[in-house]
Amino acid sequence: MIQNEQCGSIEEEPRFGTYMADFDESGDEVFLSLDDDDPVQLEKEEIISQPQQEQQEDVRTDNPSILDAEVLDTTIIKDFRGKFEVAWPLIGMDCPDCASKAMGALSYLDHVSDPRVSATIGEVRFQIDVEHGSASEVSSILRSLGHAPDVVHQELLGVQASAVAHRNNIALGKLEQLLKHQPGILDAEVSDDRILIQVIAELPPELAVLRDEALEHILGQPPRYGIGRSDRIRPDQWRLIGGGIAVPILLVVMLAEIAGLSEMMIGAIAIPGLIIGGSQMFKEGLSSLKNRQMGFQVLTSLAVIGAGILGMWEEALIVAILVAFTAHLEGDALKKAREAMQGGLDRLPRTARRVEKSAPIKAENISKISISLPMASTIMPSNQTLPSCKDDDIIPIDLVRKGDVLEIRSGELIPADGVIIEGTGSLDKAPLTGESVPVEVNVGDSIEAGLVLAKGPLLIKVTATGKDTRLSGLIEAVHSFKEVPPRIQGSLEKFTAVWVPFVLFGAFAVWYFMFPNDWKIILLLWVVSCPCALLLATPVPHAAALSHAAQRGVIVRGGDVFERLAKVNHVLLDKTGTLTSGKPKIGEVVTAKGQRKDTVLKIAAGLEQRSSHPYALSILEHCFKEDVEAPPISNLQDIDGGVSGEYRQSKVKFLRANQKDATMKNADKSIQDALENALEAGHGASVLLKDDKVIGLFTFVHDDTRVGSETLVPEFYSRHINVEIISGDQQRAVDEFAQQIGLPQNAAHGELDPERKVKWVEGRSQTHITMMVGDGFNDAAALAVADVGVAVGTGESVNLEAADILIPSDDPRMLTEMIDLARKAQRTLSQNLLISVGITIALVVAVIYQMYDQLWVGVLIHEASVILVIFNGARLAQNGQMWPLLRSTLVSLYTETIESFKALQKRFRPPKATHS
Numbered sequence: 001m002i003q004n005e006q007c008g009s010i011e012e013e014p015r016f017g018t019y020m021a022d023f024d025e026s027g028d029e030v031f032l033s034l035d036d037d038d039p040v041q042l043e044k045e046e047i048i049s050q051p052q053q054e055q056q057e058d059v060r061t062d063n064p065s066i067l068d069a070e071v072l073d074t075t076i077i078k079d080f081r082g083k084f085e086v087a088w089p090l091i092g093m094d095c096p097d098c099a100s101k102a103m104g105a106l107s108y109l110d111h112v113s114d115p116r117v118s119a120t121i122g123e124v125r126f127q128i129d130v131e132h133g134s135a136s137e138v139s140s141i142l143r144s145l146g147h148a149p150d151v152v153h154q155e156l157l158g159v160q161a162s163a164v165a166h167r168n169n170i171a172l173g174k175l176e177q178l179l180k181h182q183p184g185i186l187d188a189e190v191s192d193d194r195i196l197i198q199v200i201a202e203l204p205p206e207l208a209v210l211r212d213e214a215l216e217h218i219l220g221q222p223p224r225y226g227i228g229r230s231d232r233i234r235p236d237q238w239r240l241i242g243g244g245i246a247v248p249i250l251l252v253v254m255l256a257e258i259a260g261l262s263e264m265m266i267g268a269i270a271i272p273g274l275i276i277g278g279s280q281m282f283k284e285g286l287s288s289l290k291n292r293q294m295g296f297q298v299l300t301s302l303a304v305i306g307a308g309i310l311g312m313w314e315e316a317l318i319v320a321i322l323v324a325f326t327a328h329l330e331g332d333a334l335k336k337a338r339e340a341m342q343g344g345l346d347r348l349p350r351t352a353r354r355v356e357k358s359a360p361i362k363a364e365n366i367s368k369i370s371i372s373l374p375m376a377s378t379i380m381p382s383n384q385t386l387p388s389c390k391d392d393d394i395i396p397i398d399l400v401r402k403g404d405v406l407e408i409r410s411g412e413l414i415p416a417d418g419v420i421i422e423g424t425g426s427l428d429k430a431p432l433t434g435e436s437v438p439v440e441v442n443v444g445d446s447i448e449a450g451l452v453l454a455k456g457p458l459l460i461k462v463t464a465t466g467k468d469t470r471l472s473g474l475i476e477a478v479h480s481f482k483e484v485p486p487r488i489q490g491s492l493e494k495f496t497a498v499w500v501p502f503v504l505f506g507a508f509a510v511w512y513f514m515f516p517n518d519w520k521i522i523l524l525l526w527v528v529s530c531p532c533a534l535l536l537a538t539p540v541p542h543a544a545a546l547s548h549a550a551q552r553g554v555i556v557r558g559g560d561v562f563e564r565l566a567k568v569n570h571v572l573l574d575k576t577g578t579l580t581s582g583k584p585k586i587g588e589v590v591t592a593k594g595q596r597k598d599t600v601l602k603i604a605a606g607l608e609q610r611s612s613h614p615y616a617l618s619i620l621e622h623c624f625k626e627d628v629e630a631p632p633i634s635n636l637q638d639i640d641g642g643v644s645g646e647y648r649q650s651k652v653k654f655l656r657a658n659q660k661d662a663t664m665k666n667a668d669k670s671i672q673d674a675l676e677n678a679l680e681a682g683h684g685a686s687v688l689l690k691d692d693k694v695i696g697l698f699t700f701v702h703d704d705t706r707v708g709s710e711t712l713v714p715e716f717y718s719r720h721i722n723v724e725i726i727s728g729d730q731q732r733a734v735d736e737f738a739q740q741i742g743l744p745q746n747a748a749h750g751e752l753d754p755e756r757k758v759k760w761v762e763g764r765s766q767t768h769i770t771m772m773v774g775d776g777f778n779d780a781a782a783l784a785v786a787d788v789g790v791a792v793g794t795g796e797s798v799n800l801e802a803a804d805i806l807i808p809s810d811d812p813r814m815l816t817e818m819i820d821l822a823r824k825a826q827r828t829l830s831q832n833l834l835i836s837v838g839i840t841i842a843l844v845v846a847v848i849y850q851m852y853d854q855l856w857v858g859v860l861i862h863e864a865s866v867i868l869v870i871f872n873g874a875r876l877a878q879n880g881q882m883w884p885l886l887r888s889t890l891v892s893l894y895t896e897t898i899e900s901f902k903a904l905q906k907r908f909r910p911p912k913a914t915h916s
Contacts, residue, residue, distance in 0.1 A: 156194075199398075
């Protein structure tokens with residue numbers, strides 16, 4: 001048995017047994033696929049194949065170059081068992097409704113459980129039982145719905161497809177199907193005797209081992225991977241190709257109508273254009289129906305077919321072309337939005353440069369090597385050189401291992417934890433420490449995966465990868481928190497679940513009672529009523545706001561937190577560690593008559609040597625400077641207000657000083673006067689007792705107010721938010737500090753232990769929307785009972801589980817920034833709702849009142865509203881820059897169309913003749 005940590009469950013250890021590697025046209029396992037691939041067919045029962053000798057003779061005749069290849073006994077191959085959680089990014093996943101329908105299709109697969117398809121981050125995630133099915137079957141269904149895997153193709157190096165087919169005793173055409181059935185493989189392609197595969201982008205190490213073992217068995221050697229280029233045309237490229245071909249056909253149809261050709265002639269010209277231009281739309285619509293789903297593609301396909309039946313060829317072609325190009329625009333818009341939302345805690349690069357120490361190359365030559373990373377290389381100092389990096393050294397991120405040497409360039413995300421072995425640069429550590437200024441790094445420094453190299457290049461030696469990296473938990477938190485929807489999203493999904501069937505069947509009612517002679521009214525209503533924009537109205541701005549926060553180093557636990565944060569009107573601040581650094585200094589040490597100062601220091605250091613309280617750290621630091629060593633203290637234990645123990649048969653205590661305490665009545669006047677002066681000055685104080693007699697007083701100066709604390713209270717007031725301080729320090733010290741930062745004394749409350757803080761926050765939460773801000777540890781209970789809990793700290797001192805928001809920063813002004821961001825997100829969400837609902841209602845009313853009767857107008861406005869909602873939400877992560885995103889999307893549409901036709905030409909171009 002093994003423990004699958006990612007799934008959180010105990011699973012059966014993967015087992016190897018027997019498995020047939022033979023294929024037959026009547027195989028009983030068929031993967032649904034409506035794209036250009038052949039259906040996956042695999043016979044699970046044992047098939048008696050022709051004699052091995054006869055097959056070898058056939059192979060020798062066809063390909064003499066593989067005479068010596070080993071031929072496997074086809075009755076002994078591998079079977080696998082185990083359940084794993086896997087995930088990979090998807091192309092064209094641009095609508096929550098599409099995501100919901102994709103999840104519905106996957107739920108019918110026996111080997112798939114808990115499928116989750118996200119339109120926000122564009123990925124599929126589920127648990128797979130590899131004994132009962134393969135990941136390629138899942139990928140095939142998603143591809144048929146228009147969502148191919150967005151992962152790089154990898155070429156299996158050092159092998160020939162023909163030799164591998166011969167080794168496995170199968171025809172070359174069946175090799176792809178054999179590879180697809182192996183664990184962890186999404187797709188396979190044989191081209192020019194090369195083998196290309198797509199593998200799951202995020203998978204457990206145990207499944208990666210199974211994948212490599214399965215491929216080793218098939219290849220006859222351990223697999224070696226390199227980045228490959230596929231000649232296969234993706235569904236989104238087929239869509240652009242179809243739309244591009246349909247455009248000139250539309251022009252011909254328009255000219256034919258002007259020339260007065262017969263309807264039959266015009267139809268003969270238009271039908272090929274409709275078939276080609278709407279081919280991908282028809283495929284996705286048919287696949288939706290076969291998977292028992294009703295999506296936008298079904299409605300638009302019915303509209304196009306209906307327009308053709310009614311002889312509206314020009315309209316039908318325009319709709320097909322618009323759907324082709326606007327669907328690509330919509331998908332690319334969401335892709336650009338995701339890229340804009342990629343912060344230091346969002347997504348690791350999919351590939352890495354693994355290099356060997358060899359002859360260095362000049363920095364100006366590095367631009368000749370390309371690599372697909374979330375952030376492109378920028379400026380590189382000309383005085384730095386790096387070891388050469390060949391294309392074969394660019395590997396998928398899941399193949400990076402501890403000890404590898406990686407090259408990282410300026411502006412790129414760091415793919416793994418490592419130690420710098422060559423080069424200098426600067427690192428953006430905001431996601432880790434909240435520090436906005438890049439930190440200089442040199443040889444010997446450690447750097448963390450998920451951060452951005454602001455300036456480079458560097459060579460690092462990998463020390464940790466994947467889930468072993470320092471920031472992996474926070475990276476996973478950002479991903480999971482993006483999938484926590486705002487509460488309003490649930491209401492919208494319930495509404496659309498009723499709205500779609502209502503319009504679908506209500507269109508017939510409108511036709512029957514209002515327009516009995518006009519079938520077109522049904523098609524118009526179907527086209528304009530799809531709720532894509534409405535379903536994207538909330539996820540995009542909430543994900544953009546989460547990413548914007550992550551870029552500032554702030555982790556927010558989901559969109560519902562932003563909803564509450566936008567409504568906060570009362571803030572409760574812990575003083576120590578929030579408004580101050582929590583690092584006070586020793587003011588003075590006053591001893592009682594007859595007591596030696598070094599003895600008092602020793603006993604205090606002994607009592608506090610195991611404490612992490614700020615006062616304890618100050619005492620230990622002071623004793624270290626005074627060269628005082630802490631003696632052993634027995635029976636050391638925490639008590640109310642301090643700590644106690646035994647020192648040389650005497651009972652000793654170190655307590656928070658309070659004039660109301662009975663312990664101070666018998667103290668020397670010098671100690672009482674010093675305590676009075678310290679409290680009046682707003683300083684902290686603690687007393688040391690030996691056998692219940694005060695023998696020393698320590699005062700603590702709080703001159704460590706964080707930068708920005710003095711402006712924080714006025715900024716809250718300007719946003720109509722009340723502020724209170726609740727602290728465990730003496731009341732006078734809290735009053736003095738409140739005066740420094742502009743807070744009235746009646747809003748400053750000291751001497752509150754953690755239990756009293758909880759009661760105070762609970763009381764305020766009954767009449768206000770509260771936000772409690774603390775260090776995340778001793779304030780954890782108070783954070784939990786507030787409407788919004790904010791944990792503040794730096795580096796490793798933060799506690800993500802203690803609050804709704806984590807701010808790893810020492811700047812209190814980040815609090816008002818997050819409130820502003822939350823309020824802006826809510827305004828954007830409201831704008832999106834107004835846009836999506838308003839346009840949908842306006843289109844439906846316009847159809848019913850016959851203000852227009854052209855299908856293409858409805859399609860164009862509908863798709864434009866979707867794109868507008870996406871960009872309006874994405875600008876939260878782009879500092880308001882919506883138009884650059886729109887411009888780059890339009891440019892991308894043109895370049896992608898050109899690239900799609902080039903891919904088509906390359907695939908079907910006949911090979912050049914060779915001359916001997």
